[in-house]
Amino acid sequence: MLRSLGTLVVVATLHAAKSASLVDADDALAFGASITHLNETNFEHLTQAATGATSGDWLVKFCHAAVPRCERFNGTWDKVARALAVSRESQGLPRINVAAVDSAESPRLVKRFALNSCPAVLFFKAGVMYSFQGGSFSVERIAKFAERGYPSSPRQRVPPEAHVATPH
Helix, strand or coil, rough: CHHHHHHHHHHHHHHHHHHHHHHHHCCCHHCCCCCCEECCCCCCHHHHHCCCCCCCCCCEEEEEECCCCHHHHHHHHHHHHHHHHHHHHHHHHCCCCEEEECCCCCCCCCCCCCCCCCCEEEEEEEEEEECCCCCCCCCCHHHHHHHHHHCCCEEEEECCCCCCCCCC
């Protein structure tokens, strides 16, 4: 009896240590989670949103630094990146790329995607963009939207990139 009780204590201690290390790892950008900063110059090249080609799915936040709600949303966005990385890794699913656009620095992207307010969250998948709706920008709601809720949200084909005339 004492021997099995000792084993139980060791197992419980190892389990608690493992759980604590998972929590600590989750506080850092877990599983290599990152937020890519997009702008008018690199958006289409990195996301391939209009073609739906090979760079994967993208969850993109559009914010303007002068908007207080956007400022408060930054910490949430870091947590969304971590939550999606952990969830996708644990399920053996491909990563969802998480990105941010500064709307003030990228007015052509704001116009291209017909964004009327900040913050705005769009999910790009296979040449289609889906709009996150519903007011509350919680980590859980945004992660659920990106993983399985997007099909029931407003969607449209990704508008083509605007071509800027160049002098000849």
